[in-house]
Amino acid sequence: MTSLLLKGIEKHFGSVNVIRGVDLRIDDGEFVVFVGPSGCGKSTLLRLISGLEHISDGELMIGDRLVNEVQPSERGVAMVFQSYALYPHLTVRDNMGFGLKVRKVPAGERQRRINEAAATLKLDALLDRYPRELSGGQRQRVAIGRAIVGNPDVFLFDEPLSNLDAELRVHMRSEIAALHKRLSTTMIYVTHDQIEAMTLADKIVVLRDGRIEQVGSPRELYERPANMFVAQFIGSPKMNVLPAANAQLLTPAAVVPASAESVGVRPEHLKVSKAQDGIVRGKVSLCEYTGAITLLHVTLPDGQLCLVTSDDHMAPSLGSEIGLTAQAEKLHFFDHQGRREKPVSDVGVQ
Amino acid sequence: MTQRQIQILYRACWTIALLIAAIPFVFPFIWMVSAGFKSVTEIFGAPTLIPRVWRWQNFIEVFTYQPFARQYFNSLYIAILVTVLTLVIASLAGYALARMRFAGAGLLMLFLISALMVPEEVTIIPNFFLMRWAGLMDTHWPLILLPTFGPHGVMATFLMRQYFLALPKELEEAGKMDGLSRFGVWWQIALPMSRPALAAVAIITFLFSWNLFLEPLIFVSSLEMFTLPLALSNFNDSYGLPLWNLQLAATSLAVVPILIVYLIAQRQIIESFALSGVKG
Amino acid sequence: MTDIIHNLKTTRTSQKPWLTLKAREMMEAWLFVSPSFIGFLIFFLGPLCAVVYYSLTEWNLLTQQATFVGLRNFENALLENPDFWHVVRNSVIFALGLVPLNMALALTLALALSRPFFGVVFFRTVFFAPVITSAIAWAIVWKFLLQGEGGFINQVLALVGITGPNWLREPGWAMAAVIITRVIKMVGLNMILYIAALQAIPRDYEEAARLEGASRWQIFSMITWPLLAPTTLVIMVITTIGSFKVFDHIYQMTGGGPENGTLVLAFYIYQQGFKFFNVGYASTLAMIMFVIVMALTIVQVMLRRKGME
Numbered sequence: 001m002t003s004l005l006l007k008g009i010e011k012h013f014g015s016v017n018v019i020r021g022v023d024l025r026i027d028d029g030e031f032v033v034f035v036g037p038s039g040c041g042k043s044t045l046l047r048l049i050s051g052l053e054h055i056s057d058g059e060l061m062i063g064d065r066l067v068n069e070v071q072p073s074e075r076g077v078a079m080v081f082q083s084y085a086l087y088p089h090l091t092v093r094d095n096m097g098f099g100l101k102v103r104k105v106p107a108g109e110r111q112r113r114i115n116e117a118a119a120t121l122k123l124d125a126l127l128d129r130y131p132r133e134l135s136g137g138q139r140q141r142v143a144i145g146r147a148i149v150g151n152p153d154v155f156l157f158d159e160p161l162s163n164l165d166a167e168l169r170v171h172m173r174s175e176i177a178a179l180h181k182r183l184s185t186t187m188i189y190v191t192h193d194q195i196e197a198m199t200l201a202d203k204i205v206v207l208r209d210g211r212i213e214q215v216g217s218p219r220e221l222y223e224r225p226a227n228m229f230v231a232q233f234i235g236s237p238k239m240n241v242l243p244a245a246n247a248q249l250l251t252p253a254a255v256v257p258a259s260a261e262s263v264g265v266r267p268e269h270l271k272v273s274k275a276q277d278g279i280v281r282g283k284v285s286l287c288e289y290t291g292a293i294t295l296l297h298v299t300l301p302d303g304q305l306c307l308v309t310s311d312d313h314m315a316p317s318l319g320s321e322i323g324l325t326a327q328a329e330k331l332h333f334f335d336h337q338g339r340r341e342k343p344v345s346d347v348g349v350q
Numbered sequence: 351m352t353q354r355q356i357q358i359l360y361r362a363c364w365t366i367a368l369l370i371a372a373i374p375f376v377f378p379f380i381w382m383v384s385a386g387f388k389s390v391t392e393i394f395g396a397p398t399l400i401p402r403v404w405r406w407q408n409f410i411e412v413f414t415y416q417p418f419a420r421q422y423f424n425s426l427y428i429a430i431l432v433t434v435l436t437l438v439i440a441s442l443a444g445y446a447l448a449r450m451r452f453a454g455a456g457l458l459m460l461f462l463i464s465a466l467m468v469p470e471e472v473t474i475i476p477n478f479f480l481m482r483w484a485g486l487m488d489t490h491w492p493l494i495l496l497p498t499f500g501p502h503g504v505m506a507t508f509l510m511r512q513y514f515l516a517l518p519k520e521l522e523e524a525g526k527m528d529g530l531s532r533f534g535v536w537w538q539i540a541l542p543m544s545r546p547a548l549a550a551v552a553i554i555t556f557l558f559s560w561n562l563f564l565e566p567l568i569f570v571s572s573l574e575m576f577t578l579p580l581a582l583s584n585f586n587d588s589y590g591l592p593l594w595n596l597q598l599a600a601t602s603l604a605v606v607p608i609l610i611v612y613l614i615a616q617r618q619i620i621e622s623f624a625l626s627g628v629k630g
Numbered sequence: 631m632t633d634i635i636h637n638l639k640t641t642r643t644s645q646k647p648w649l650t651l652k653a654r655e656m657m658e659a660w661l662f663v664s665p666s667f668i669g670f671l672i673f674f675l676g677p678l679c680a681v682v683y684y685s686l687t688e689w690n691l692l693t694q695q696a697t698f699v700g701l702r703n704f705e706n707a708l709l710e711n712p713d714f715w716h717v718v719r720n721s722v723i724f725a726l727g728l729v730p731l732n733m734a735l736a737l738t739l740a741l742a743l744s745r746p747f748f749g750v751v752f753f754r755t756v757f758f759a760p761v762i763t764s765a766i767a768w769a770i771v772w773k774f775l776l777q778g779e780g781g782f783i784n785q786v787l788a789l790v791g792i793t794g795p796n797w798l799r800e801p802g803w804a805m806a807a808v809i810i811t812r813v814i815k816m817v818g819l820n821m822i823l824y825i826a827a828l829q830a831i832p833r834d835y836e837e838a839a840r841l842e843g844a845s846r847w848q849i850f851s852m853i854t855w856p857l858l859a860p861t862t863l864v865i866m867v868i869t870t871i872g873s874f875k876v877f878d879h880i881y882q883m884t885g886g887g888p889e890n891g892t893l894v895l896a897f898y899i900y901q902q903g904f905k906f907f908n909v910g911y912a913s914t915l916a917m918i919m920f921v922i923v924m925a926l927t928i929v930q931v932m933l934r935r936k937g938m939e
Contacts, residue, residue: 052523054652069650073529085520089542099528146524364742365749371739372756374814378771379759381782385774394780439665446662450655458663465674467927469875471896472916475684475903476677499669507666532658561764563878568904579766583882594774601767612762616755619762624822 002063002076002153002186003028004049009058011044011210018044020210021058026188026203031180034190035197036207037233042190043158045207049188050079050156062154073099078147079156082163084139086131086146093127096146103150117148120182137168144179157189161196173199194234198222206230228338231264237295239264240306242280244333249280253328257341260333267295267307269330272322279323282306284316298322379609386599393594408599415596416573418581422604425578428493429559435498436506436555437548444510445536449522465504470496470564478568492569493562493577502558506551509626513547514540550622560608578604681920684913691907703914713890713898714915720805721894725873727809732869733862735817740824741850754825758818765815769882772811773798801891804884808892812879816872820865827861828854860934867930871923895919 004026011019019041026032034042047053049060051072060067067075078099086095093114100110118124121141131139140160147155157176161169177200180187191197197204198218206213206221206229214226218234225231225239232238247254247263250270256263275281282298285305294315296308308324316322333341351359385393386408387401412418446452447459481492497503517540525539541548566580576584582604585597612619649657660667685703687696707714743754760768775782778796787794795803831854839849877896880886886893886901893901899919903912 050527051651052526054650054655071529071651072526077527079524079527081520081524083518083520085518085524087521087524087539098525102529102534150528361747368739368742368749368753372753375756375760375818378768378775381775382767382771397782397785439669443663443666446659450659450662452656452659455659458667461670461675462666465670467871467923468674468678468920469871469896469923471875471877471899472920472923473674473677473681474899475909475913475916476680477673478904479680480672480677495669496673499666499673503666503669532655532662536662557762561766563764563766563881564900567881568900579764579878582764582766582770592770592773597770598774601770605763605767608762609759612759613755616751616758620754620758620822623758623761623819624826 004154004186004188005059005061006049007059007061009045009048009060010056011041011048011053012056018210019048019056022210022212024205024212024215026186029184029186031187031189031200031202032205033197033201033203034188034205034207035192035194035233036213038192040207041210042192042207044210046079046156046158046188046190049154050077051075052079073102076153077156078150078152078154079158080143080147080160082159084131084143084163086139086142088131091128091130092123092134092142092145095131095142096149099146099150113149113151114145117145120148120179121145136164137172140164140172141175144176148179148183153186155185155187157187159190159192161191162193169196176200194236198234204234206233224340225264225332226340228262228264228334231332231334231340235266237267237307237309239266239332240270241334242300242304242306246280247331247333249278250324250326250331251328252278254331255328257333259335260341261336262334264332264334265326265330267309269326270306270308271325272296272308272310272312272316273325275321275323279325280306281321281323284318284320284322287315287318289315296322298324379605382598383602383606385595386602388595390593390595405595408595409603412585412596412600412603415593416576416581416584418600418603420574421576421578421581424490424576425560425604428490428577429556431494432497432559433552433555435494436503437551439498440503440506440551441510441541441544441548442536444507445514445540447507448511448514449519449540450532462504462507466501466508468501470500473500474564474568481569487569488571488575490570490575493559493565496565497555497559497562502555505626506555509551510544510547513544517543547625549618550625553619553622554626557608681913681916684909685917687910687913689909690911696910699910703911706911707914707918713893716890717893717895717898720890720892721874723805724809724876724892724894725870727805728812728873729866729869731809732813732817732820733865735813736820736824736865737858737862739817739821740828741854743821744825744828754822757821760815761818763815765878766882768811768815769879772807773883776807776811798884799888801889804888804891808880808883811883812873812876815879816869820869823861823865824858827858831857863930863933867926871926874919874922895922 004024006022006024006026009019009022010017022045034045036042044053048055049062051067051070055068062075062077086092087098090098096114096117097110100113105113114127115124118127121144123138123141123145126134126138126142131142134142140163143160160176161172164172173196176189180200189196189200201218203215204218204221205215208229213233214221214230216224216226221230221234225234228241232241241262241264244256244260244263247256247260250263250265254263273279280300282300284296285299286297288295288297293309293311296310296315298306298308300306306324335341380399384399384401387404387406388408389403389405392398392402392405447455477492477496481487484491486492521543522535522539525535530538561579562577563579563583566577570576570580573581573584582597582601585593585600587593684696686698686700688699688702689696739753739757743750743757776784776797778784778794778799781794781797783797784794797803797807835853835857836849839853844852874894875896876894877900880892880894880897881900884892886897895915896919899912899915902908902915
């Protein structure tokens with residue numbers, strides 16, 4: 001019932017346009033992740049949805065209600081903040097119950113909902129503690145608990161895991177995924193971490209400079225990036241972009257669209273071969289051994305750097321000359337503006 | 351001598367120097383209390399720290415010479431009222447200036463900063479006519495209104511604003527998401543988290559009002575309306591010469607309770623002044 | 631997808647509240663500042679404008695009402711009335727005596743008391759105690775101690791064979807007494823500000839300098855003092871402005887006397903305005919005080935900007 005619709009949303013701070021016309025549809029129960037480099041406007045967009053910032057132009061519908069001029073607390077959304085924003089002078093119980101109290105939910109009902117949420121998040125033992133007595137992960141859980149008790153139509157997460165250490169982040173990530181599965185409520189999640197985006201999202205929205213670059217499932221973004229920015233933003237290590245002429249050298253099977261200017265190929269799709277004619281050649285300038293794979297930095301004859309991952313235990317030695325090949329269907333072509341060119345092979349797939 | 355011995359000697363010299371330096375800071379208080387117990391003749395005799403005859407009667411005469419109890423009460427209630435008013439008004443305005451976007455905010459800030467720098471002496475003459483016009487002469491209204499809205503009140507506003515600015519914004523946004531109004535966010539989230547700043551403002555405001563002299567001198571004329579500093583300067587005989595023993599006894603009564611509170615809460619009080627940093 | 635969005639109907643008009651969120655926030659903000667702002671208009675801005683006008687009028691016991699006379703009062707003060715320059719001279723002497731003494735003592739005490747040692751809290755408490763005490767009370771006690779005959783100070787001096795002056799009855803001594811007792815009263819405040827500044831200086835600097843063999847004096851003159859410069863500037867201006875505002879202390883100790891020897895600007899304004907009822911002239915004096923304070927403040931702001939560059 002609670003889909004969201006953003007129509008031509010804009011936000012100006014003085015003369016600075018932070019959001020420049022965003023159109024987006026979010027379906028009921030979807031887990032949507034806003035991702036992009038810092039300053040792309042992803043947090044601002046979330047804050048516009050929450051109502052903490054005023055929308056300069058455009059329309060925002062939550063459910064079938066236009067909410068541009070509706071107070072944050074009346075939009076049916078709950079937010080989990082980056083810093084958790086737990087009230088330091090209130091216990092965990094009172095933190096979680098605060099919104100209900102403001103909304104004059106009777107005490108009995110309030111207790112029931114707090115206990116229910118606490119049970120879900122394994123917070124039972126911590127209810128009478130103060131936020132300063134909790135660990136980072138526990139605070140995070142309380143922040144989520146506070147959002148749950150209000151029974152919102154939409155959850156908003158503003159980089160909720162960025163203050164946790166690496167191990168805890170992976171753990172909380174899976175807990176949030178599990179939470180979404182159980183509640184199947186619409187969730188919007190902002191992050192700059194593309195791994196978080198890929199693992200959590202039903203739908204990823206890639207933003208840059210206040211505009212949407214692409215909307216799609218993680219797989220779509222990885223396999224069919226709409227442009228060079230998305231291609232390089234999604235996937236780690238990032239995609240290599242070479243002049244289009246190299247396509248024929250990587251694989252003779254490549255069909256290069258006429259207007260293609262560059263060709264992109266992910267490091268994990270390049271294969272190391274012996275240096276010989278008709279193959280992209282380069283010198284290994286750096287080997288980064290990480291255990292499972294080895295990341296090779298290869299300097300091409302024109303001076304460009306090309307990344308290659310190799311799971312071969314017999315990685316080539318530093319300074320040696322190697323050749324690179326790739327499968328035709330793993331190549332991405334972009335025109336002079338960086339937009340995706342449909343490779344000829346795509347036609348059959350679709 | 352070893353390095354350690356030099357260190358100890360150095361410290362000892364400093365401590366002795368500090369003890370000597372402390373004399374003019376402490377001695378007046380001691381002498382004040384001591385003289386408050388003496389008779390007029392003993393006051394001008396050879397100086398003794400302990401009175402030869404303890405004249406408790408001084409402390410009774412203080413209350414019969416003028417309505418000192420009433421004057422004491424005046425100072426107390428005015429100081430409390432000014433403190434409460436300043437807390438409310440300064441934290442409201444300070445919050446808006448720290449957190450809310452509104453047309454005219456910049457100009458308002460500029461106005462208030464300029465008010466911060468202008469001494470009360472500059473505006474006291476027009477304020478005199480204002481109060482006379484409003485029929486508030488010889489009432490306590492000027493002593494409540496002028497300190498609350500004067501440079502001191504502005505200073506309190508800026509102190510609160512600085513403190514609010516340093517608070518995490520997300521907490522207040524969480525409050526907003528939880529359904530609080532602006533006023534609710536201020537009252538239930540911003541204020542409880544600002545206790546140190548509120549305490550500092552309360553302390554310096556109370557003392558400011560308690561020690562205020564120019565305004566009482568100008569606006570108040572009947573003995574029943576006097577505040578303490580005015581009352582203290584009023585212990586004179588019919589020739590206008592000070593009745594020293596009464597005056598010092600009364601001064602002791604006015605100063606010692608404040609000093610006791612100060613000794614108990616010295617850390618908090620000193621920090622409050624360090625925080626404000628713009629008084630004197 | 632874009633097509634789908636634009637085909638959906640919206641119901642903007644039916645849901646528009648009487649105030650947009652933005653307008654509402656603005657209204658709330660003005661409600662928050664209104665008590666402060668209204669008080670500011672009535673008790674500060676209005677009177678400030680009034681005092682400008684008063685300063686341009688002849689208004690005293692004889693006239694009983696304000697008559698516009700232009701800059702006549704300023705001419706009177708600056709060119710004709712010998713009292714005025716006498717008062718200015720007194721105020722300047724007062725400031726020149728008080729400010730350096732106060733600051734030097736404050737810095738010395740702060741240097742001694744900025745690091746924890748046994749008794750540090752005791753000393754800080756003692757040196758700060760006069761700050762919270764009423765200026766009237768402080769002046770009463772010191773006036774008592776400084777009496778010519780039978781005053782405690784002179785009795786102590788007599789013990790070592792010195793005949794002390796009648797402190798508060800001789801112009802030069804009276805000024806000195808007022809300055810020194812005022813310094814003792816207020817030095818604690820500057821001491822606290824200096825201590826806060828000293829404690830904000832990272833210990834690393836001093837430790838690095840010590841490793842390089844710097845002496846205590848070198849550390850102070852080459853590291854601590856330059857790093858204290860912004861604080862020194864602020865304290866200097868605040869103390870100077872404060873010295874021009876001193877009223878209660880002088881009122882109680884000397885009443886401006888003897889022979890107007892301690893008649894300073896703030897006291898002169900009070901005397902002219904409320905004793906002699908020369909409203910026009912007193913307002914002119916208030917304007918002059920306003921200009922002096924403003925000038926000092928602007929100097930401070932400019933110096934601070936320069937320091938930042």
